[in-house]
Amino acid sequence: MAKPRLNWGAEPWQDSEPLECAMVVPETSDTATFTFRAPSGAWFDYQPGQFVTLDLPVDPAKGAAGNVQRTYTISSSPSRPLSISVTVKAQKDSIGTRWMLDHLKPGMRIRAFGPSGIFSFLRHPAKKYLFISAGSGITPMMSMTTWAWDSGEMPDIAFVHAARRPSEIIFRERLEQFANRVPGLQLRLTVEEPDPFRSWPGYHGRLNQIMLGLMAPDYLEREVFCCGPEPFMQAVREMLISLGYDMEHYHQESFGAPVATEAEAPVIEDVTPEEGVKAEITFTESGITTPCAETDTILAVAKRSGLNIPSGCTFGLCGTCKIKKVSGEVHMVHNGGISDEDIEEGWILACCSNPMGKVEVEV
Template sequence: MTMTTPTLSHPLRVWDGTEELECVSVIPEAPNVMSFCFQAPSGALFSYKPGQFVTLELPVPGGPLYRTYTISSSPSRPMSITVTVKAQDGSLGTRWMLDQLRPGIRLKATAPGGHFTNHEMFGRKYLFISAGSGITPMMSMTTWMFDQGRPADIVFVNCAKRPSEIIFRERLEHMASRVTGIDLKWVVEQNDPYTPWTGYQGFFNQLMLGLMAPDYLEREVFCCGPEPFMQAVRDALQGLGFDMDHYHQESFGAPTPEVAEDWTEDDTVPEEGANAEVTFAISGVTHACKETDTVLLAARAAGLNIPSGCTFGVCGTCKIKKTSGQVHMVHNGGITDDDIEEGYILACCSNPIGKVEVEA
């Protein structure tokens, strides 16, 4: 029998955010948690670093609404990209996804971004600590290392309210059953009714850390979850003398002040009460504001819609090019030095100094 190799009718290319994503499957993971798998209609492949995120444009009533989600799939599986989301109380965008987003619907999205990744740290010993949906970047990084086929050394800690709310539990246990380098540690606050639980119970603390990973001082720590949880993890590590240069965290809430990067032009800072003016060149709109306002606030006040996600300088969704003037920008990693050199700013965390013009 003669075997033939399939050929592609078009050259391979990488999805860059200019093409809409098509939802191809929806998978329930836990209560109020679903995974949404997307493909590029053109067949473009996905290239990103494990742990990075995308920002989706969600067509909610009164929208659009921009929401940033960590990619839970791995770049070692480039045919599709998956985000796993959990609807919190009062959530609008995520609730719309759970109720309305189905296979066949297409969404606009930005190209992957973010710096929370172990991509260039292969071969080190890791301690992944997460709570709730903060497990998603850890899932991506663990799957990426598993797919490499090389030995890994991961202590994987996830905290949840109940065992039934541990996201990806079965998939992670399957990976851990195939290799010796993935050590899973589940922590729950309470049991599920009529279901015995023999793992850790309570809240993550220093004693648990010492039992789970006695060699934690030798590990690279990645942490993701609600800010109070991450603060507790930081306090535990610092109290045990951990070198925090080897601690990394991801959060789309308001970052702690010491995390922010203060970037300015000529050390110019906004003055309380000083007047400013922002010209949006493409829209042909000029709006008067205060220097303590951000470019994003000025745009909204002028009736313009600049895409934005986290509004804390993390996700990079609101990146626009500044063509003239000065701004004071305090960001949290959502823009690169190369972007800044080319004149780009983040509208959500840039204060106009005097007259400023941007491409929007």
């Protein structure tokens, strides 16, 4: 076995030196971890959660003119400085990632730039953390969790991850090993559907408010870090806002364009109901139009107007209060009581829908 080539007299790795692929480890059917070393023996210094940009010699026949640059979050931890790893997941339209999975082998060298990025819990020290991720958004969480493990101190991390199936949970075995040995790491996994012929003891369904409250009852006390597809992160933001979370303690990293500096961080402008902002609801079947506030739910306004909309749970779970929206926009944060297909067809849940301006509903 070759000895590690760490040169303790050397400086940390600089991106002027190409990286050499040392190992490729399959994670799931379309995901792999690529581990790199510096040929000079230089060591790696970065913050857990940061990213690197790889310069990939993609075949022009694949639709790229010359090399392409792709940014990947570092999935390894700087507490293990001999190497640096990225874990990549192929999407339908992947070019650079597809090339890596098909062609990048141990011994090959590529140029890399970085590390960079502001998404790291070291920048926001707290007593408790809540990591929320989906798909390959788990990679910065893995880096930060490994750092916490290697620090030698008992962590307090609620680690929430969503995947389509249990077999697609990246790093599952490693995370379970961590969680089995320290009670401070609370691993909470949810899947949209189980694998055939395999039992699943975890949560089942898309992440929602009720599930989040069960997974991390003290979420209001935790510093939140979130990474995943934008629709997933938007849903998480809406959940937290509706639950009264202080969004000053919320941090997210984008799949598409990781942020290198604070100045480049985009302003998140979620549309949410505001106190004191007026709205109006027209109940078309009853011929009643009534003014209200954006923070009122359609169910509450209907009851004030003497109208009866059948309802049950009143927090978007049972689906009893489903009604048809004729026009206008509503802000709806539900807990699984309505399908995406119903929403596309104009159905809403009256108990958790707030009118944004003028709205017409069939009641």
